[in-house]
Amino acid sequence: METMSWNQQIVKKNNKALVLQLIMEKEPISRADIAQISGLHKATVSSLVNELLEESLIFESGPGESSGGRRPVILHFNKSAGYAVGIDIGVNYVLCVLTDLNGNIIIEKNQSVKRTPYPAIMTIIQSMIQSIIDEMPVSKYGIVGIGVGVPGIVNIQGSILLAPNLGWSNIQLKKDLEELFHVPVIIENEANAGAFGEQQFGAGQDFQNILYISAGIGIGVGIILNKELYQGKNGFSGEMGHMIIDLNGKPCSCGSRGCWEAYASENALLELADSDSLESLIELAENGDATAQRLFEEIGTYLGYGINNIINTFNPDQVILGNRLALAREWIEQPIRTTIENHTLTHHQNEMHLNFPKLGKYSTSLGVSAFVVEKFIKEEVNS
Amino acid sequence: METMSWNQQIVKKNNKALVLQLIMEKEPISRADIAQISGLHKATVSSLVNELLEESLIFESGPGESSGGRRPVILHFNKSAGYAVGIDIGVNYVLCVLTDLNGNIIIEKNQSVKRTPYPAIMTIIQSMIQSIIDEMPVSKYGIVGIGVGVPGIVNIQGSILLAPNLGWSNIQLKKDLEELFHVPVIIENEANAGAFGEQQFGAGQDFQNILYISAGIGIGVGIILNKELYQGKNGFSGEMGHMIIDLNGKPCSCGSRGCWEAYASENALLELADSDSLESLIELAENGDATAQRLFEEIGTYLGYGINNIINTFNPDQVILGNRLALAREWIEQPIRTTIENHTLTHHQNEMHLNFPKLGKYSTSLGVSAFVVEKFIKEEVNS
DNA sequence: ATATCTTAGTTTATTCGATAGACAAACAAA
DNA sequence: TTTGTTTGTCTATCGAATAAACTAAGATAT
Numbered sequence: 001m002e003t004m005s006w007n008q009q010i011v012k013k014n015n016k017a018l019v020l021q022l023i024m025e026k027e028p029i030s031r032a033d034i035a036q037i038s039g040l041h042k043a044t045v046s047s048l049v050n051e052l053l054e055e056s057l058i059f060e061s062g063p064g065e066s067s068g069g070r071r072p073v074i075l076h077f078n079k080s081a082g083y084a085v086g087i088d089i090g091v092n093y094v095l096c097v098l099t100d101l102n103g104n105i106i107i108e109k110n111q112s113v114k115r116t117p118y119p120a121i122m123t124i125i126q127s128m129i130q131s132i133i134d135e136m137p138v139s140k141y142g143i144v145g146i147g148v149g150v151p152g153i154v155n156i157q158g159s160i161l162l163a164p165n166l167g168w169s170n171i172q173l174k175k176d177l178e179e180l181f182h183v184p185v186i187i188e189n190e191a192n193a194g195a196f197g198e199q200q201f202g203a204g205q206d207f208q209n210i211l212y213i214s215a216g217i218g219i220g221v222g223i224i225l226n227k228e229l230y231q232g233k234n235g236f237s238g239e240m241g242h243m244i245i246d247l248n249g250k251p252c253s254c255g256s257r258g259c260w261e262a263y264a265s266e267n268a269l270l271e272l273a274d275s276d277s278l279e280s281l282i283e284l285a286e287n288g289d290a291t292a293q294r295l296f297e298e299i300g301t302y303l304g305y306g307i308n309n310i311i312n313t314f315n316p317d318q319v320i321l322g323n324r325l326a327l328a329r330e331w332i333e334q335p336i337r338t339t340i341e342n343h344t345l346t347h348h349q350n351e352m353h354l355n356f357p358k359l360g361k362y363s364t365s366l367g368v369s370a371f372v373v374e375k376f377i378k379e380e381v382n383s
Numbered sequence: 384m385e386t387m388s389w390n391q392q393i394v395k396k397n398n399k400a401l402v403l404q405l406i407m408e409k410e411p412i413s414r415a416d417i418a419q420i421s422g423l424h425k426a427t428v429s430s431l432v433n434e435l436l437e438e439s440l441i442f443e444s445g446p447g448e449s450s451g452g453r454r455p456v457i458l459h460f461n462k463s464a465g466y467a468v469g470i471d472i473g474v475n476y477v478l479c480v481l482t483d484l485n486g487n488i489i490i491e492k493n494q495s496v497k498r499t500p501y502p503a504i505m506t507i508i509q510s511m512i513q514s515i516i517d518e519m520p521v522s523k524y525g526i527v528g529i530g531v532g533v534p535g536i537v538n539i540q541g542s543i544l545l546a547p548n549l550g551w552s553n554i555q556l557k558k559d560l561e562e563l564f565h566v567p568v569i570i571e572n573e574a575n576a577g578a579f580g581e582q583q584f585g586a587g588q589d590f591q592n593i594l595y596i597s598a599g600i601g602i603g604v605g606i607i608l609n610k611e612l613y614q615g616k617n618g619f620s621g622e623m624g625h626m627i628i629d630l631n632g633k634p635c636s637c638g639s640r641g642c643w644e645a646y647a648s649e650n651a652l653l654e655l656a657d658s659d660s661l662e663s664l665i666e667l668a669e670n671g672d673a674t675a676q677r678l679f680e681e682i683g684t685y686l687g688y689g690i691n692n693i694i695n696t697f698n699p700d701q702v703i704l705g706n707r708l709a710l711a712r713e714w715i716e717q718p719i720r721t722t723i724e725n726h727t728l729t730h731h732q733n734e735m736h737l738n739f740p741k742l743g744k745y746s747t748s749l750g751v752s753a754f755v756v757e758k759f760i761k762e763e764v765n766s
Numbered sequence: 767a768t769a770t771c772t773t774a775g776t777t778t779a780t781t782c783g784a785t786a787g788a789c790a791a792a793c794a795a796a
Numbered sequence: 797t798t799t800g801t802t803t804g805t806c807t808a809t810c811g812a813a814t815a816a817a818c819t820a821a822g823a824t825a826t
Contacts, residue, residue, distance in 0.1 A: 067794095
């Protein structure tokens with residue numbers, strides 16, 4: 001157990017983290033502004049800022065605009081002090097990005113894959129990371145970590161217990177990558193990562209309690225409460241694709257019946273359609289195909305049922321509908337909203353925001369990259 | 384906003400709270416033990432303990448057993464430094480308890496009610512509290528607050544927005560009670576209160592993430608994550624009675640269809656039965672009535688569907704099935720467990736505990752009383 | 767019975783980080 | 797120029813935790 005008691009060192013670490021956080025969020029900013037906002041004394045801010053300068057986590061960019069007196073020294077977060085690798089393993093692709101510490105994509109590697117045995121995927125990941133390392137700009141801290149988003153059940157220790165759509169079980173990706181590259185590795189469920197990505201950089205930046213629905217081949221949900229990812233006892237939270245919405249309904253691959261994802265996922269959509277891809281169905285709908293439009297309406301309605309359950313359960317600030325089905329926003333948004341209006345408790349609908357991702361296909365990769373950066377910053381400040 | 388920055392005073396308050404918490408949890412305990420457990424220096428502990436002694440929040444009871452040297456001075460939490468009132472407003476009863484600061488019931492008032500207009504209930508509550516005040520023992524702090532659990536939607540500010548089974552809407556009970564008795568008043572949803580009660584004093588003491596299902600006339604759920612009550616944006620979390628488990632199912636009083644509580648609540652049970660009370664149905668089942676037994680099995684199965692959704696969503700340490708239907712534990716427990724085994728994801732079932740309340744009908748009243756005590760302690764330590 | 771070791775708790779001095787207030791630097795406005 | 801303002805630093809002080817010495821009160825060995 002961490003020590004339970006508090007002392008001055010902990011105060012200092014937290015204040016230093018606070019100063020850095022303010023610089024990250026509000027740059028350009030002066031020492032005086034930080035003192036103003038944080039409530040810390042300006043001398044304290046000065047001292048902490050100097051430490052951060054020595055660690056190259058921030059830098060000065062000369063004098064700013066005077067507001068009637070001496071001109072302030074403008075501070076910036078040094079987003080290029082190091083870089084993070086974010087990897088999104090999908091069922092038929094691997095997306096790998098290198099981001100700076102602000103989540104800006106510096107390098108991007110994309111590869112589509114046909115089959116997904118672990119060794120094959122591992123080879124792809126390894127060569128992607130290696131080529132990124134070869135291409136990346138020089139920096140003080142280099143690669144500060146690797147994050148991986150996986151469509152499956154990942155425990156808190158980072159083991160992939162089950163990823164049915166990849167055909168994986170009990171995979172020690174974290175250990176393998178750490179042995180290869182000797183940097184911290186974080187493995188997360190892709191819905192959790194997507195939720196965090198949107199909260200940090202995308203549609204969820206202004207909200208406290210966010211439910212991010214990853215509606216792809218299956219459905220997973222990332223739960224952010226009070227701005228923090230909720231993982232559950234073992235890290236398995238958010239398996240709402242297997243929430244029963246129809247007692248005597250369709251059998252699901254999980255062995256249960258009437259699971260949400262048997263009705264409202266991309267798989268469910270394609271089962272109902274003659275088409276073999278979401279993209280072609282969207283094209284049909286755009287060309288006025290009534291059958292395709294009716295299909296999307298049906299899927300939207302089913303999505304709405306599950307979202308109703310989410311809203312009544314969590315009373316969230318925001319629900320984000322992400323992953324593949326978000327591509328069909330134009331066709332599914334209205335049925336979802338109508339379903340909510342017709343079913344969800346009135347009080348819960350007030351001030352509830354239903355949004356779509358701002359990061360597009362990057363939600364997950366930027367999310368895991370953000371986990372890595374967060375961990376790096378935390379450890380750097382506390383050392 | 385509270386100040387964002389930290390300083391020595393905050394350290395002191397937290398350490399003082401920690402010392403008090405250890406005394407509350409582990410009494411009898413010595414200064415040396417506290418230093419050992421907390422990691423604080425013994426001099427620090429001594430100083431904080433002395434402050435707590437002066438505030439009468441703890442007391443000494445003389446020397447304890449030697450462990451090879453000087454005998455320690457034994458410290459105790461002064462559970463009688465003040466008292467809290469906890470009120471549970473049900474659809475046909477009002478239960479009112481006075482507890483000490485450890486949640487022991489000192490005085491209990493119980494009254495069954497036929498009709499529930501707010502003025503009538505208010506009169507009952509007022510006279511109950513007044514007679515408790517007349518009877519209660521003298522103490523340093525007197526009544527430290529009043530807590531009320533209500534079957535309805537309560538916002539974070541303590542307004543009762545809607546309590547359909549009482550026929551209430553937009554009731555300012557908090558304001559009214561504060562004006563009458565001039566002590567802090569906390570209003571909470573009864574499921575939230577029940578969850579907190581069981582977590583503090585009952586079945587949930589060893590767990591971090593607890594979902595407490597209040598299965599009565601309707602169904603509500605209290606959500607405790609990382610040992611803290613999760614309330615949602617407005618305080619409306621846990622309205623899982625209106626989670627859709629059957630797409631095209633029965634209409635519900637809320638205007639939706641297929642809501643969980645339309646299948647698995649006491650109301651749902653009684654609709655299916657010829658009987659007019661849960662108690663008489665239980666008696667029938669105990670006397671071997673196969674129809675009654677089959678009914679309970681059905682309700683248990685329906686409860687299981689909803690609990691499946693809860694487990695897959697939250698990956699909790701524990702689910703507690705509380706309120707009225709817990710009385711039928713003997714008849715519903717097995718069908719619930721069977722349903723979970725047949726439907727819930729395997730990984731989520733491991734280490735998941737399904738339990739029943741230890742506090743019986745007192746879960747809610749002790750829960751609100753505990754809210755009051757927690758608030759009092761927090762404010763007392765920080766002053 | 768005496769000396770020695772152990773444990774409990776207090777007292778005194780020290781350390782460390784935040785803070786108050788004085789100060790210098792740099793600028794605006796009169 | 798002069799005056800006032802804002803920014804940032806420097807110095808002294810404060811407050812809480814801590815280390816270490818100390819007192820108190822027991823156990824244990826000889």
